[in-house]
Amino acid sequence: MIVRLSNGKEIPVEMHKVRIVQKTFLIPVEQRLKAIEEGGYNTFSLRTRDIFLDMLTDSGTNAMSDNQLAAMMVSDDAYAGCESFYKLASSIKDVLGFDFVLPVHQGRAAEHLLAKVFIKPGDVIPMNYHFTTTRAHFELAGGRVLEIYRDEALNTQSTNPFKGNLDLQKFRDVIKKYGRDKISFIRMEATTNLLGGQPFSMENLREVKKIAAENNIFLVFDGSLISENAYFIKKREKGYENKSIQEIITELMSYVDIFYLSGRKSSCVRGGFIATNNKKYYEEIKPWLPVYEGFLTYGGMSTKEIEAMAVGLREMTDVNVAGSAAEFVKYFAERLIENKIPVVTPPGGLACHLDAKLFLPHIPWSQYPAGALSAAVYIASGVRSMERGTISVDRDPDTKQEIPSDLELARLAIPRRVYTMSQIEYVVDRLTWLHKNRDLVKGLKFVEEPPVLRFFFGKLTALDNWGAKLAEAFKKEIGPE
Numbered sequence: 001m002i003v004r005l006s007n008g009k010e011i012p013v014e015m016h017k018v019r020i021v022q023k024t025f026l027i028p029v030e031q032r033l034k035a036i037e038e039g040g041y042n043t044f045s046l047r048t049r050d051i052f053l054d055m056l057t058d059s060g061t062n063a064m065s066d067n068q069l070a071a072m073m074v075s076d077d078a079y080a081g082c083e084s085f086y087k088l089a090s091s092i093k094d095v096l097g098f099d100f101v102l103p104v105h106q107g108r109a110a111e112h113l114l115a116k117v118f119i120k121p122g123d124v125i126p127m128n129y130h131f132t133t134t135r136a137h138f139e140l141a142g143g144r145v146l147e148i149y150r151d152e153a154l155n156t157q158s159t160n161p162f163k164g165n166l167d168l169q170k171f172r173d174v175i176k177k178y179g180r181d182k183i184s185f186i187r188m189e190a191t192t193n194l195l196g197g198q199p200f201s202m203e204n205l206r207e208v209k210k211i212a213a214e215n216n217i218f219l220v221f222d223g224s225l226i227s228e229n230a231y232f233i234k235k236r237e238k239g240y241e242n243k244s245i246q247e248i249i250t251e252l253m254s255y256v257d258i259f260y261l262s263g264r265k266s267s268c269v270r271g272g273f274i275a276t277n278n279k280k281y282y283e284e285i286k287p288w289l290p291v292y293e294g295f296l297t298y299g300g301m302s303t304k305e306i307e308a309m310a311v312g313l314r315e316m317t318d319v320n321v322a323g324s325a326a327e328f329v330k331y332f333a334e335r336l337i338e339n340k341i342p343v344v345t346p347p348g349g350l351a352c353h354l355d356a357k358l359f360l361p362h363i364p365w366s367q368y369p370a371g372a373l374s375a376a377v378y379i380a381s382g383v384r385s386m387e388r389g390t391i392s393v394d395r396d397p398d399t400k401q402e403i404p405s406d407l408e409l410a411r412l413a414i415p416r417r418v419y420t421m422s423q424i425e426y427v428v429d430r431l432t433w434l435h436k437n438r439d440l441v442k443g444l445k446f447v448e449e450p451p452v453l454r455f456f457f458g459k460l461t462a463l464d465n466w467g468a469k470l471a472e473a474f475k476k477e478i479g480p481e
C-alpha cells in the first residue's frame with residue numbers, strides 16, 4: 001500500500017508482518033570475487049551461503065502467507081482423487097472461472113504439454129514476447145516463435161504504460177502471411193517477463209481476442225504474473241481505477257481459451273497448471289498428463305504445494321498482495337533514477353532492470369554486457385541478479401551463430417514480501433558506487449557453453465581479469481564488506 005508521509009513523500013508500506021525469518025550472510029568482497037570466479041561469472045552457480053540478498057528471481061522465492069503454510073498441513077496425499085486437488089480446482093473456478101484443470105509440476109511443463117499437443121513442425125506461434133522456457137519448448141516441437149510486440153516495447157527509457165501490448169497490425173499481417181493452418185495459437189504473456197515485467201492493457205487483449213476469434217485462432221494466456229498485470233491495469237488504464245483485482249482478472253479471463261501459469265510467481269508456491277473451459281482442448285491434453293507429469297489430481301506437484309496454491313490464488317486478488325512487488329519495484333527504480341543509474345522505465349512487475357547497454361556502453365553485445373553487469377553487481381554488493389541479455393538467447397539452431405538480444409538487462413528481482421526498504425537502500429548505494437566505477441567493468445567470454453538454455457550452466461571468464469580490479473577498488477574505497 002502506498003502511504004503519503006507528512007513531508008509529502010510517498011512510500012510503499014508493507015501490509016504484512018514478518019514472523020518467520022531466514023538468516024542471510026554478507027561475505028567480504030574478496031570472498032565474493034572468489035565465489036563468482038569459481039562460478040564462471042554466472043550468478044546461477046552461486047550458493048546461498050555466499051549471497052546477501054538473492055534477487056536472481058521471483059520464481060519460487062516469494063514469502064508465503066500464514067494461511068498458505070497452514071493449508072500445507074492438511075494436504076491429502078491420495079494418488080488419485082486427492083481432496084487437495086479439488087480445493088485447487090475450486091479456487092481456479094472462483095478466481096479464474098475455468099472448469100477444467102490440469103496440474104503440472106511448474107510452468108514450463110504446461111508449455112511442454114501445450115507444445116506437444118498443439119504445435120506441428122513448421123508452425124508459427126505469434127506472441128507479445130517470448131519467455132526462455134516457452135521458446136525452448138515451442139522450438140523443440142518444431143514451431144517458430146514470432147514476437148509481434150510494438151516497437152515501443154524495446155525502448156528502455158519510456159513512459160508507455162503498456163509496453164507488453166501486442167501489435168495488432170503485425171498480428172493481422174502474420175495471419176495473412178502464414179494462414180490460419182500454420183498458426184498453432186496466439187499467446188499473450190501477462191507482464192512480459194523478459195521485457196522487464198511490462199503489462200498489456202485490457203483493451204489490447206480485447207482486440208487481440210477479436211482478431212483471433214475472427215480467424216478461428218485460439219488464445220493461450222500465460223498468467224504466471226497475472227496479478228501484477230491486473231494491478232497495472234487498475235493503476236494505469238482508464239476505466240479500471242475503481243475495479244477490484246478480481247473484477248479485472250474476471251474480464252481478462254473472458255478473452256482466454258487456454259490459461260496456464262507458473263505458480264512460482266503470483267501465487268507464491270511451486271507448481272503450475274493449465275485450465276480451460278474448452279472440453280475438447282482439455283481432452284486432447286489430458287492423456288499426456290500422466291505420461292510426463294503425474295496423475296490428473298496431482299500432476300507432479302506436491303500435494304502440500306497444491307493446498308498452498310489453492311490459497312495463494314485467492315490471496316493474489318487482494319490489491320495489497322497484487323501490488324506488493326510492483327510498488328517496491330517502483331520505489332527501487334525511482335531511487336536508482338535519482339542516482340542517475342539507467343533502469344528500464346516505466347518500472348515493471350517483478351524486478352528492477354538495469355539497462356546494461358547504457359550502464360556499460362563500452363562493452364559490445366558480443367562480450368555480454370548484461371552478464372558482466374550481473375557479475376559486477378555481485379562483486380560490489382553480494383546481491384545476486386540475473387543476466388537477461390545475449391547469454392540468455394541461445395545460438396541459432398541451424399547456423400550456430402550468436403543472436404544478439406534485443407535488450408541487455410541485469411534483472412534485480414523483488415521476491416514478493418521478502419525484502420525490506422533498508423535492504424533496498426543498501427542495493428541502491430552499492431549500485432551507485434558501481435556506476436561511478438563502471439569503467440573498471442569489461443566483457444566476458446564463454447569457456448563452457450551448453451547447447452540449450454546456456455545461461456543456466458554456462459561458464460565464462462572476465463576479460464582482462466576485471467573482476468579482481470573491481471574488487472580491489474571496492475576494498476580501497478568502501479572496505480572489506
Ligand SMILES: *Cc1c(COP(=O)(O)O)cnc(C)c1O
Nearest residue numbers: 106107108131133193224262264
Ligand atoms: C516463470 C515463467 C514461466 C516458466 O515457469 P517455470 O515454473 O519456471 O517452469 C513461463 N512463463 C512466464 C511468463 C514465467 O514468468
